[in-house]
Amino acid sequence: MAFSWQPDPAGLQQILQLLRESQSPDTETQRAVQQKLEDLNQFPDFNNYLIFVLTKLKNDADEPTRSLSGLILKNNVKAHYHNFPPEVTNFIKMECLQNVGDPSALIRATIGILITTIASKGELTNWPELLPSLCQLLDSEDYNTCEGAFGALQKICEDSADFLDSEVLNRPLNVLIPKFLHFFKHHSPKIRSHAIACVNQFIISKTQALMLHIDPFLENLFALSSDDDSEVRKNVCRALVMLLEVRVDRLLPHMQNIIEYILLRTQDPDESVALEACEFWLTLAEQQICREVLGAHLQRLIPVLVHGMKYSEIDIILLKGDIEEDEMIPDSEQDIKPRFHKSKSHTQQHSIEEDGEDSDDDYGLDDDDALSDWNLRKCSAAALDVLANVFHDDLMPVLLPILKETLESLEWEVKESGILVLGAIAEGCANAMVPHLPRLIPFLISCLSEKKALVRSITCWTLSRYSHWIVNQPHEDYLKPLMTELLQRILDSNKRVQEAACSAFATLEEEACTELVPYLDTILKTLVYAFDKYQHKNLLILYDAIGTLADSVGHYLNQQNYIELLMPPLIQKWNTLKDEDKDLFPLLECLSSVATALQSGFLPYSKPVYERCVSLTEKTLEQINRASIDPEVEQPDKDFMIVALDLLSGLAEGLEQHIEVFVANSNIMLLLFQCMQDKMPEVRQSSFALLGDLTKACFRHVKPHINDFIPILGQNLNPEFISVCNNATWAIGEVSIQMKGEMTPYIGLVLNQLVEIINRPNTPKTLLENTAITIGRLGLVCPDMVAPMLPQFIRQWCTSLRNIRDNEEKDSAFRGVCEMIRVNPVGVVQDFIFFCDAVASWQNPKPDLKEMFFKILHGFKGQVGEENWKQFSNQFPLPLRERLAANYNL
DSSP: OTTTOOOOHHHHHHHHHHHHHTTOSOHHHHHHHHHHHHHHTTSTTHHHHHHHHHHHOTTTSOHHHHHHHHHHHHHHHHHHGGGSOHHHHHHHHHHHHHHTTOSOHHHHHHHHHHHHHHIIIIIHHHOTTHHHHHHHHHTOSSHHHHHHHHHHHHHHHHHSTTGGGSGGGTOTHHHHHHHHHHGGGOSOHHHHHHHHHHHHTTTTTTOHHHHHTHHHHHHHHHHTTTOSOHHHHHHHHHHHHHHHHHOHHHHGGGHHHHHHHHHHHTTOSSHHHHHHHHHHHHHHHTSTTHHHHHGGGHHHHHHHHHHHTSOOHHHHHHTTTTOOOOTTSOOOGGGSOOOOOOOOOOOOTTBSSOOOOOOOOOTTOOOOHHHHSOOHHHHHHHHHHHHHHHHGGGGHHHHHHHHHHHHTOSSHHHHHHHHHHHHHTTTTTHHHHGGGHHHHHHHHHHHTTOSSHHHHHHHHHHHHHTHHHHHTSOTTTTHHHHHHHHHHHHTOSSHHHHHHHHHHHHHHHHHHGGGGGGGHHHHHHHHHHHHHHOOHHHHHHHHHHHHHHHHHHGGGGOOHHHHHHHHHHHHHHHHHSOTTOTTHHHHHHHHHHHHHHHGGGGHHHHHHHHHHHHHHHHHHHHHHHHHHHOTTSOOOOTHHHHHHHHHHHHHHHHHGGGGHHHHHTSOHHHHHHHHTTOSSHHHHHHHHHHHHHHHHHOHHHHGGGHHHHHHHHHHTOOTTSHHHHHHHHHHHHHHHHHHGGGGGGGHHHHHHHHHHHHTSTTOOHHHHHHHHHHHHHHHHHOHHHHGGGHHHHHHHHHHHHTTBOSOHHHHHHHHHHHHHHHHOTHHHHTTHHHHHHHHHTOSSOOHHHHHHHHHHHHHHHHHHHHHHHHHHHTTSOHHHHHHHHHHHOO
């Protein structure tokens, strides 16, 4: 059947007609054609026609039509392959192999895609002749056949790399790898390039067949280092970067030559080659050997990286870098990246060792689609950044003359790249930069008013990288002038500058916190003015800057004149956005921070906000239920519900008992019960945060549901989901404080898991702190039930809480431990030194808590006697001895 199949001429014409129509620019026509093509799938031999057009109509159909026929067939293989009759499958396979060397490069590529799509459908096992046939075709004298077979093999290597090394197929790589290596020396650059690309697929997984041939592979690679084809050079660089990651041992003997080669390639006239080469420095910086092998080359490498950081002419065109004023041009919707909401997590606000948040740094570069792709400029800046973190101040002798030259340049592109360099080294060379900052910061502040928008925008980013230093200097000299200029840049007439200034200002807010209070009036007036000025994309960034401001200055925002400035524009946006508009996410996040900061000041605005959040949650839950019953109904976007729950948390935290009247008149407890059982971890995480906040604000509405809630909290004490577990733990602690002795029946549902979590190795600090606080609180309300377990957790408990600052949560937890020690004093004996250390971590405990500590410490000393106490306390580090002597007369 397969060999004798011939198309019906009328049917063939109909399909050719459809294929031509589908290339029409008119969307209506396209849609009609799509439908007809979909309908044709019910005829078993429809796919025969498609392969026939692709492979047989060499003169009658144009290449784009033939290629399109192949791509439609590929989609059918993806969707319906298992329903193809065997004779159709065989016909397609045979035609593919016979025509893989078609004279047209486009058709060869299309057949290659079709072959690998069939192969990825598990057909490598059912098509045993595929790999041997392709392998044989590689040796063809005909260039097209060799190139077509290689193209197909490269796609198979990309799509089915793991499978090619499996026993099931008899490990074809043992034959393929040596074969590929042989083609590294082929006279055609296209074929050399295919050969390296094929082998490259097996480096990262350290496939054994390749590792056995690693020496000939390296030899052949080095032989290609001076190849004049850019695609070959690119693949050589890519191979070296991957080998550096997984087999640095094999590169070491050749490292000096490799560095020389990559240095040359990082300056390759073809930017895509330079970019592949530049990745090498990023990877090398992560290796132990970096300092020792690269130190001698910094003098030559750093200028190359700095040169790569300069905007190329094409960058400037793509960035519309010559358009200085574009604030009136509306954003096109595809410019706006989707935003993802980060659910609320309860942390100890004031850990003494604040963890630095790693922001994903885009090198103050741009978010344009044309350039948000990785490019040489970003890669060079990232490489300089990581190398600064390896070599630190040793980079400065090389960098200083370069900085002097670039920053003083009259060409704006050169000056701009110098400012980018300053930002890239801010972290790694922090110490060495300090003596230069008193001159540099005023210089950078002056660059904020340069006439080129791209210079103004990069300067915003670079200054934000030094905000830690700026905030800790006299405000008159640095912070105040910076604030003045940065606020003007927020109102710049260029959209990229507005965006960079808003982001930089948010970073500054996080560093400065309450230091910004004297400037609040000016800051708010500027941000509110920006509301009317900004186009869509920057509005979303503006919400973030306002939310960060609220988080940073807290209740200082709660002043009538500030509220009257800030709330009307926010509420106006809130009223104009529809429930299904994703712009609600950043606005809800922003309002959540504002509500928490304004506290009772938010009251006049809170009723409609509360009601809408409840309704968003209700709507989403209804849609989830509908979708679970009816597969036709689309699953809703749960982010709406998550953000609404977080804003309700913000309201409960800010309004405290004032939220009670809203809770009383809504079904929030019922909705919360459903959200707490959602499959999606982020939904549960946010619902536990809300439960904890409502427990603090209006427990009488939570209490009737405790019987339902606590078992769910207990089931979520699973450290696999850190943030869910963290919020569930915190909520249990808040509930226990309110329940007091009535918590007794529930201790068994949670205590064992909490003790297990606190003793787990590698548990994140925040979760340890919250777990310790909750165990302490359970011990405070039910000491008789928790105290027997003291020996199992007391050491971990003490070390987890010694680093947090004095606050209410720490206070209740320590009272709980004192209660448990009263019930079971023997339980603490083994680890008493840890208890002493934890007590000493308090700056000023409340008098009655201090009294409890005093009794326990002196009680223990009395038990063991003066002599033993002396021996015991001699093991204490000196600062601990001194604190206990000063505060507790020990």
